Amino acid sequence: MGKRPVAGVSPVERGVQALRIEAEALGRLPERLGEDFARAVAVVLGCRGRVVVTGMGKSGLIGQKISATLASTGSPSFFLHAAEGVHGDLGMVTREDVVLALSYSGETEELIRLLPTFARLGTPVIAITGGRDSTLWREADAVLDVFVEEEACPINLTPTASSTASLAMGDALAMAVLEARGFQPEEFARFHPGGALGKRLLRVGELMCRGADVPRVRETDPAEAVVREMSAKRLGMTCVVDASGRLAGVVTDGDLRRALERGGGRLPAGARGLMSPSPKTIAPGELASAALRMMEDSAITSLVVTKEGGGEIEGVIHLHHLLRSGIA
Numbered sequence: 001m002g003k004r005p006v007a008g009v010s011p012v013e014r015g016v017q018a019l020r021i022e023a024e025a026l027g028r029l030p031e032r033l034g035e036d037f038a039r040a041v042a043v044v045l046g047c048r049g050r051v052v053v054t055g056m057g058k059s060g061l062i063g064q065k066i067s068a069t070l071a072s073t074g075s076p077s078f079f080l081h082a083a084e085g086v087h088g089d090l091g092m093v094t095r096e097d098v099v100l101a102l103s104y105s106g107e108t109e110e111l112i113r114l115l116p117t118f119a120r121l122g123t124p125v126i127a128i129t130g131g132r133d134s135t136l137w138r139e140a141d142a143v144l145d146v147f148v149e150e151e152a153c154p155i156n157l158t159p160t161a162s163s164t165a166s167l168a169m170g171d172a173l174a175m176a177v178l179e180a181r182g183f184q185p186e187e188f189a190r191f192h193p194g195g196a197l198g199k200r201l202l203r204v205g206e207l208m209c210r211g212a213d214v215p216r217v218r219e220t221d222p223a224e225a226v227v228r229e230m231s232a233k234r235l236g237m238t239c240v241v242d243a244s245g246r247l248a249g250v251v252t253d254g255d256l257r258r259a260l261e262r263g264g265g266r267l268p269a270g271a272r273g274l275m276s277p278s279p280k281t282i283a284p285g286e287l288a289s290a291a292l293r294m295m296e297d298s299a300i301t302s303l304v305v306t307k308e309g310g311g312e313i314e315g316v317i318h319l320h321h322l323l324r325s326g327i328a
Contacts, residue, residue: 049096066170106134205284249275
């Protein structure tokens with residue numbers, strides 16, 4: 001029998017109760033992670049094909065999210081609707097794949113009908129289920145137990161705490177696999193080129209200007225050459241290099257204004273008298289977001305990009321580059 005709604009419970013009280021029930025359900029999951037969880041991680045790591053996530057209804061919707069998480073973190077994956085599977089889509093599954101099957105009851109008819117085919121293919125099956133001693137539980141190679149004492153639904157019918165537990169268990173599996181693979185931020189950015197998460201992982205070297213686009217003058221160049229170079233490259237600054245071509249300083253629009261004020265409207269004879277020595281620099285492998293923080297902290301709009309540990313100029317990154325990329 002489902003629970004009867006409690007008369008006189010306010011919407012806020014009902015919401016609080018639902019959240020507490022779901023939080024308690026999640027709180028019980030860690031103690032269930034043992035040999036089967038470790039086996040599931042090993043099966044996914046050993047997969048030479050794709051992780052085929054399958055389910056029906058709410059479990060299917062949760063499965064789609066888990067599949068997307070796996071795919072974006074280094075484990076090729078796709079979602080197979082269990083009903084479509086029994087009508088021909090099973091042809092997408094190969095013996096190189098691994099199946100992650102979601103059914104809270106463990107007796108979802110469409111999903112159970114797929115199990116003999118997986119067995120004939122020799123495709124390992126990982127189950128996310130709360131149906132202890134169900135068909136899915138017995139047939140799976142590894143079981144991730146998401147049994148909940150009660151749903152957050154006041155009539156104890158709508159999948160709520162159980163679907164939350166399934167989603168969290170899928171995330172736990174994906175994160176354990178991610179770490180075991182040694183998945184790196186660079187790989188994450190490659191899988192998320194258009195999203196805000198990927199942008200946060202862009203490197204300075206991917207955004208900076210380089211080569212002939214880098215404003216550059218020699219220490220001995222006259223002030224007129226400095227102004228021409230800054231006007232031509234339109235970054236509001238220029239690098240100043242010494243006789244060996246290494247970074248000696250920078251001249252910015254602000255440096256020019258201050259020099260004019262000091263000189264009563266006249267500039268010093270050459271770049272050496274205009275430049276600010278020991279400018280802020282950054283390595284090309286640093287995150288673009290780190291470049292933005294340096295600019296904000298120092299109230300500047302550009303950084304010279306140099307090879308780590310030296311003054312060899314690789315490029316220049318400007319606030320405009322960060323704005324165009326969506327970092328700023």
